[in-house]
Amino acid sequence: MQWLTEQILAHVEGLPEGTPVAAKGLLHLGNRAAVDQALSRLTERGRLIRAGRGVYLRPIKSRFGTRAPSVEQAVEALASQRGEVIVPNGAAAANALGLTTQVPARSVYLTSGRSRTMSLGKQVVELRHAPRWQLTLANRPAGEAVRALAWLGPEKAGEALETLKRRMPPAAFGELVAAAPQLPTWLAQSVSKAAHG
DSSP: OHHHHHHHHHHHHTSOTTOEEEGGGGTTTSOHHHHHHHHHHHHHTTSSEEEETTEEEOOEEETTEEEOOOHHHHHHHHHHHHTOOEEEOHHHHHHHTTSOOOOOSSEEEEESSOOEEEEETTEEEEEEEOOGGGGTTTTSHHHHHHHHHHHHOHHHHHHHHHHHHHHSOHHHHHHHHHTGGGSOHHHHHHHHHHHHO
């Protein structure tokens, strides 16, 4: 068992900091029960952080001690590992675009995968399943605008779109207009009105 723990630790330490490690990805080293037990032991010793069911992260070491990876780093790595689209929620997008001064108190991300929570040290990150249209243009400014507008709702979308039209580069706003057919009717109408208004 000690050999398996050392093998897993050697594997994890060969990965970039913050990279999630899934128990399923270590089955070449031993059976599932043994791998789970070794991961649990490494977590108890502080060598790994349990982020969620079957997902572990290597803590980041600095001269000030060890800490959990940043939320952005962990979410990005999880998305690439699981093949999911994971993006900040509408409140965070609206704040980033200057459409609201509200700063989200919790870390909430939208995902193409199932809804779940992830723990990064003392911080809990909520992953909420979202419809495909909210994940469109995932890491692009136009996609951020889609999520912000969805969060603001039909009552505030028109005014927000006028602001976005002034602030966004024409190419990014054009991308938003081009994505209108993928959006719900209320939002597609607001985008079309803003584009031709």
